[in-house]
Amino acid sequence: MFSSFLGSFFLFVGYGGVTYYQRFSKVDADVFLPASLLMEGVTQALGVFMTTWIMAFTLFHAEAAATQAAEAAIEAAAAAAAAAAEAVEGVAAAGAAAAGAGDNTPF
Numbered sequence: 001m002f003s004s005f006l007g008s009f010f011l012f013v014g015y016g017g018v019t020y021y022q023r024f025s026k027v028d029a030d031v032f033l034p035a036s037l038l039m040e041g042v043t044q045a046l047g048v049f050m051t052t053w054i055m056a057f058t059l060f061h062a063e064a065a066a067t068q069a070a071e072a073a074i075e076a077a078a079a080a081a082a083a084a085a086e087a088v089e090g091v092a093a094a095g096a097a098a099a100g101a102g103d104n105t106p107f
Helices: 002-024 034-101
Strands: none
């Protein structure tokens, strides 16, 4: 999916750059090679594209990721609480069995 967006980005940058240089700037193509003119703005355009891509991706996917992480944390906390409750019950049962099995002298 990303490669199709990146391909369309470079198509847009290439076509937009050629159109700008030929129609608006009136640059003579014999003096300046079109490829060298296009390379002047590719880095800046790629930076704008990546910034826009990251912001849009974060906007649309960050909430879902945060919700999934919160649900996983809640499930982990519930499992830890259940394990702790079982451990407490086991200790209480062992203490009750020990108290009833022998004499009750502390020493």
